[in-house]
Amino acid sequence: MSLLEVNGISKIYRRGDTAALVGVSFCLEEKHILALVGASGSGKTTMLRILAGLEVPDAGEVRLDGRVIARASGGVAAEQRGIGMVFQNHALFPHLTVEKNVLFGVRKLAKPAQSRLLAELLELVGLPGMAQRYPHELSGGERQRVALARALAPGPQLLLLDEPFSSLDMRLKQSVRDETRDILRARGTAAVFVTHDTEDSLAVADRIVVMQEGRVQQIGAPQEVYHAPASPYVARFFGSCNFLPFQLLGSLERARVSCRVGPPGGASGERGLWVRPEHLLLEKPTAAGGLSGEVERVCFAGSSQRVFLKCAGDLLIEVSHTQGFPVEKGQVWGIIPVRRLPEQP
Amino acid sequence: MEIKSRLFSGFLFKLLAAGLALAVLIPLGVVFLRASQPAGEAWAAIVEYRLWGYIWQTLLLVSLVTVIALAVGVPTAWVISAYDFRGRALLDWLLLLPMAMPGFVAAAAYVDLIGALTPFFIWVRQEWGIDAFLRVQLIVPWIFATGILGMTLFPYVYLSCRAIFARQSAGAIEAARLLGEGGAGVFFRVALPMARPAIVAGGSLVVMETMNDYGVVSLFGLMPLTPGVFRAWGEGEVVVAMRLALFLMIFLSAVLVAERWQRGRRGFGDSNGEGKLGRTRLGRGKSLLAVTFCTIPLILGFFLPVWRLLRWCWDSRGSAELAGHSQAAWNSFALAGGTVCLLLCGAVALVAVQRAYGSRSILVAQKICLLGYGLPSALVAVGVGALVVFLAENFPGGGMLALSASVFGLVLAYFVRFLAVAIQPLAAGYDRVPGCLREAARTLGSGRLGAMWRVDLPLVRTTLLAGATLCFVDIFKELTLTLVLRPFDFETLATRIYRFTDEGRVADAAVPAMALVVLCLIGLFPLSTLMKRLER
Numbered sequence: 001m002s003l004l005e006v007n008g009i010s011k012i013y014r015r016g017d018t019a020a021l022v023g024v025s026f027c028l029e030e031k032h033i034l035a036l037v038g039a040s041g042s043g044k045t046t047m048l049r050i051l052a053g054l055e056v057p058d059a060g061e062v063r064l065d066g067r068v069i070a071r072a073s074g075g076v077a078a079e080q081r082g083i084g085m086v087f088q089n090h091a092l093f094p095h096l097t098v099e100k101n102v103l104f105g106v107r108k109l110a111k112p113a114q115s116r117l118l119a120e121l122l123e124l125v126g127l128p129g130m131a132q133r134y135p136h137e138l139s140g141g142e143r144q145r146v147a148l149a150r151a152l153a154p155g156p157q158l159l160l161l162d163e164p165f166s167s168l169d170m171r172l173k174q175s176v177r178d179e180t181r182d183i184l185r186a187r188g189t190a191a192v193f194v195t196h197d198t199e200d201s202l203a204v205a206d207r208i209v210v211m212q213e214g215r216v217q218q219i220g221a222p223q224e225v226y227h228a229p230a231s232p233y234v235a236r237f238f239g240s241c242n243f244l245p246f247q248l249l250g251s252l253e254r255a256r257v258s259c260r261v262g263p264p265g266g267a268s269g270e271r272g273l274w275v276r277p278e279h280l281l282l283e284k285p286t287a288a289g290g291l292s293g294e295v296e297r298v299c300f301a302g303s304s305q306r307v308f309l310k311c312a313g314d315l316l317i318e319v320s321h322t323q324g325f326p327v328e329k330g331q332v333w334g335i336i337p338v339r340r341l342p343e344q345p
Numbered sequence: 346m347e348i349k350s351r352l353f354s355g356f357l358f359k360l361l362a363a364g365l366a367l368a369v370l371i372p373l374g375v376v377f378l379r380a381s382q383p384a385g386e387a388w389a390a391i392v393e394y395r396l397w398g399y400i401w402q403t404l405l406l407v408s409l410v411t412v413i414a415l416a417v418g419v420p421t422a423w424v425i426s427a428y429d430f431r432g433r434a435l436l437d438w439l440l441l442l443p444m445a446m447p448g449f450v451a452a453a454a455y456v457d458l459i460g461a462l463t464p465f466f467i468w469v470r471q472e473w474g475i476d477a478f479l480r481v482q483l484i485v486p487w488i489f490a491t492g493i494l495g496m497t498l499f500p501y502v503y504l505s506c507r508a509i510f511a512r513q514s515a516g517a518i519e520a521a522r523l524l525g526e527g528g529a530g531v532f533f534r535v536a537l538p539m540a541r542p543a544i545v546a547g548g549s550l551v552v553m554e555t556m557n558d559y560g561v562v563s564l565f566g567l568m569p570l571t572p573g574v575f576r577a578w579g580e581g582e583v584v585v586a587m588r589l590a591l592f593l594m595i596f597l598s599a600v601l602v603a604e605r606w607q608r609g610r611r612g613f614g615d616s617n618g619e620g621k622l623g624r625t626r627l628g629r630g631k632s633l634l635a636v637t638f639c640t641i642p643l644i645l646g647f648f649l650p651v652w653r654l655l656r657w658c659w660d661s662r663g664s665a666e667l668a669g670h671s672q673a674a675w676n677s678f679a680l681a682g683g684t685v686c687l688l689l690c691g692a693v694a695l696v697a698v699q700r701a702y703g704s705r706s707i708l709v710a711q712k713i714c715l716l717g718y719g720l721p722s723a724l725v726a727v728g729v730g731a732l733v734v735f736l737a738e739n740f741p742g743g744g745m746l747a748l749s750a751s752v753f754g755l756v757l758a759y760f761v762r763f764l765a766v767a768i769q770p771l772a773a774g775y776d777r778v779p780g781c782l783r784e785a786a787r788t789l790g791s792g793r794l795g796a797m798w799r800v801d802l803p804l805v806r807t808t809l810l811a812g813a814t815l816c817f818v819d820i821f822k823e824l825t826l827t828l829v830l831r832p833f834d835f836e837t838l839a840t841r842i843y844r845f846t847d848e849g850r851v852a853d854a855a856v857p858a859m860a861l862v863v864l865c866l867i868g869l870f871p872l873s874t875l876m877k878r879l880e881r
Contacts, residue, residue: 052784052788053787054784054787078787078788079787079788079789079792081788083788084789088781089779089781091779091781091785093782095803095804104786104791105789107790151788151789
């Protein structure tokens with residue numbers, strides 16, 4: 001039995017009857033981290049708020065440890081679920097010190113136990129000696145860590161994180177992200193986190209649930225979702241992805257194709273290949289008539305160059321060029337797939 | 346089970362909110378009920394002889410006072426916002442002072458000046474004849490009354506425009522400057538149109554206050570609708586008073602609807618953190634001009650009356666009225682203090698509990714209670730007055746009950762009229778507390794009321810206190826309601842000031858008047874800090 005089971009959750013907002021969630025189901029094992037990923041308006045935050053008990057679903061049910069905690073007729077009140085939450089802007093209580101913030105949820109604990117817990121948690125998040133500070137005296141990263149410590153203090157079975165890293169700047173984000181994952185792993189706390197940043201989800205989650213317009217598009221491990229997208233939407237959502245219709249690839253050697261045949265794409269639902277730019281190489285155009293195109297634009301992206309080529313049929317293909325030789329606008333290059341992905345060891 | 350108890354407590358709070366909304370609607374209901382009863386000849390006589398006079402006097406009074414308040418309030422706000430000169434920061438604060446000068450107190454300080462004009466009247470009589478003399482005698486009280494109301498009410502316009510000039514339109518004003526528009530051009534082409542919502546908002550407050558005024562107009566012998574209502578009430582023509590109060594209500598509703606309508610159409614004026622307006626430094630000559638321009642209304646609306654009152658205070662030292670003054674002051678304190686406690690509970694039940702439960706029905710009740718501020722004072726007074734009479738007649742229990750009935754009526758009337766004053770700062774304070782804090786408290790095991798108690802209320806403490814102070818001062822200086830509803834022989838500072846002034850004993854009125862002004866000054870502090878907090 002999974003720790004968390006979400007079965008057919010639907011939610012309709014009364015204004016304009018737009019459905020926020022349509023029959024969403026997924027489950028989460030103990031000690032695992034699950035990411036709900038989607039663009040804004042995909043319903044991922046609504047889903048999280050239903051898990052927390054801050055909203056009530058219109059259909060379906062949520063079970064935690066076998067017990068029904070949310071269903072259309074109500075369920076367990078938010079304060080009695082034993083689910084912790086880290087909010088998007090951390091939601092630290094501005095009128096309370098770090099100590100009072102962290103201990104907010106464990107008021108009923110004896111004083112000595114409280115101070116032991118405080119010391120342990122501040123040690124865990126790397127903020128010892130900050131207990132008497134107020135939230136406005138902390139940096140963004142420190143606030144995020146206090147929010148995490150506060151949510152962990154009551155010892156929740158499940159931790160929810162709503163866009164926990166979005167308010168941090170790029171450099172800070174990576175370190176806080178890795179720290180958060182290590183802390184969750186160390187405590188063995190299962191977590192669901194919501195993000196619109198695919199990189200966050202790929203780096204932190206054990207499983208990813210991709211959502212679009214209130215529906216689940218795909219559920220899978222990060223590698224699965226990235227390399228074998230279930231739909232064009234998922235393919236594009238996790239970074240640039242080229243769609244190469246089979247009819248254009250007639251002469252492309254099948255043996256050299258290293259990527260999987262993806263879901264139907266394109267305007268008319270034709271079949272073809274979904275290939276990420278880093279799985280394509282440039283080479284001298286061959287007389288044999290492989291896929292080739294004229295360079296339309298070259299963008300420098302640090303470790304690579306993003307080359308956009310215009311191929312037959314107005315098809316624009318992006319290649320992540322890392323081979324070093326110069327590529328300029330107007331040149332004609334052949335495009336071939338990377339020969340073979342390295343096998344799993 | 347836990348859900349059941351939660352639903353039950355939610356139900357109780359909804360019941361409470363419904364009761365509060367009902368209380369606010371009571372005066373209106375009573376007035377409607379009584380106004381629909383037959384009035385007989387009395388009403389016909391009023392329609393024939395007085396109604397037209399009431400209406401044109403009301404319209405003239407309101408338009409004159411509004412024009413004066415706008416003509417003073419908007420330019421002063423612009424000068425303070427857009428220019429920098431010596432004394433600017435001080436003037437910025439001083440321009441709020443006239444708010445601490447209740448109209449009837451200023452009137453007390455000015456009313457004897459009409460007597461001082463006698464040589465002028467004689468001169469007119471000799472030079473221009475009897476017609477001119479009569480006309481001047483008619484016009485001069487109007488000049489005084491509208492001038493006094495305008496000079497004490499303009500800070501409403503000043504405040505609302507100041508906020509918008511300083512913050513909201515800063516970006517556009519700076520853009521206009523960079524496009525080569527000069528001072529006056531910026532004012533008329535950019536700042537003024539953009540401040541329109543603020544001008545209308547401040548102006549409608551001025552209109553409301555003017556319509557509700559009883560003290561100033563009756564001291565100068567003007568007869569717009571509000572004194573008209575009380576005259577009919579005093580003559581025992583209850584139904585006539587009710588109908589006149591409804592006329593007042595129609596006027597006021599029209600103003601409020603117009604204000605709402607233009608606010609709804611406003612597609613501009615909201616800031617998105619554009620930053621503060623950079624002020625232009627003025628040279629010596631222009632600085633002097635700016636200071637003079639801002640100081641004249643200050644002198645007329647505050648310093649001159651205060652100076653005259655202080656002088657009379659000094660003259661009347663050792664007067665025999667001190668015991669009466671302190672009794673009246675105690676009455677005022679007890680009434681205002683008690684009502685403020687009730688108002689605070691009401692505001693918490695309507696705002697804090699509403700947010701805690703996210704209840705739509707409590708929100709509706711809250712909106713209804715906000716309407717109370719839009720009810721004319723005269724309507725609330727006669728509505729509650731009729732209710733008290735009804736209670737006293739149908740539940741006779743001797744004089745003691747009659748006294749407590751009218752104290753109850755007075756508290757109910759204050760409650761209805763000022764509940765909005767307590768609600769609005771609290772609601773504004775709540776708007777600044779992110780909802781996620783409440784949710785965070787709940788995921789940490791606090792119940793709805795627990796989260797309200799441990800997180801929300803500590804965070805809105807200052808705005809709650811500011812609202813309480815505003816209510817306290819408003820009740821303290823309320824004259825119109827108190828005059829009608831007070832128990833027999835029961836005086837507050839406000840009614841005492843009015844009575845002495847009316848009897849021509851302005852010197853005796855000076856001490857309570859100064860006490861009232863000082864108290865209102867204390868009330869300005871929370872107001873200005875509230876404005877600053879909301880501005881940020």
